[in-house]
Amino acid sequence: MVFETFVAWRKENKMPDVVPFLTYEDGVAALEWLAKVFGFTETARFTSSDGRLSHGEMSIGDGLVMLASPSADYEGPRRHRDNCEIAASWSALPWIIDGVLVYVDDVDEHHARAKAAGAVILSEPEDGPPARRYRVEDLEGHRWMFMARN
Numbered sequence: 241m242v243f244e245t246f247v248a249w250r251k252e253n254k255m256p257d258v259v260p261f262l263t264y265e266d267g268v269a270a271l272e273w274l275a276k277v278f279g280f281t282e283t284a285r286f287t288s289s290d291g292r293l294s295h296g297e298m299s300i301g302d303g304l305v306m307l308a309s310p311s312a313d314y315e316g317p318r319r320h321r322d323n324c325e326i327a328a329s330w331s332a333l334p335w336i337i338d339g340v341l342v343y344v345d346d347v348d349e350h351h352a353r354a355k356a357a358g359a360v361i362l363s364e365p366e367d368g369p370p371a372r373r374y375r376v377e378d379l380e381g382h383r384w385m386f387m388a389r390n
Contacts, residue, residue: 253283253299256304260340261306263307263316264309267307268296270380277358278300278386279353283299292309296308301343303342317382320381339382343388344389345388348372350374351376371387373385
């Protein structure tokens with residue numbers, strides 16, 4: 241995305257009050273995966289001379305998430321859990337999300353899309369307070385919860 245388009249988008253869209261910023265080993269792949277699997281729309285992509293994502297933004301509904309790839313030696317959550325016994329010990333608990341909550345119109349449809357694309361499903365759609373939801377990991381192990389709007 242060219243800078244002028246990015247600036248125009250920012251002028252036309254209100255920035256949310258809270259914006260999660262996630263780091264990825266391969267931010268460019270994450271932009272594409274989040275669009276394909278979770279239905280996000282890419283709104284910004286800036287890469288460094290070596291091809292790493294220096295800054296990216298994805299929107300869904302009125303929400304926004306920012307992404308980047310900080311350095312070649314950065315470990316995403318999944319790789320970190322593979323290399324750290326303590327981190328691995330809590331990864332079996334799907335309710336520990338330490339991630340992002342996103343409201344969607346149809347939880348079951350969203351779940352089916354993510355599952356068909358090969359996402360790691362942590363919990364199947366379930367009804368409970370406050371609403372229907374499921375939990376999932378993205379391509380590098382960041383945890384997400386998708387919940388129905390009430």
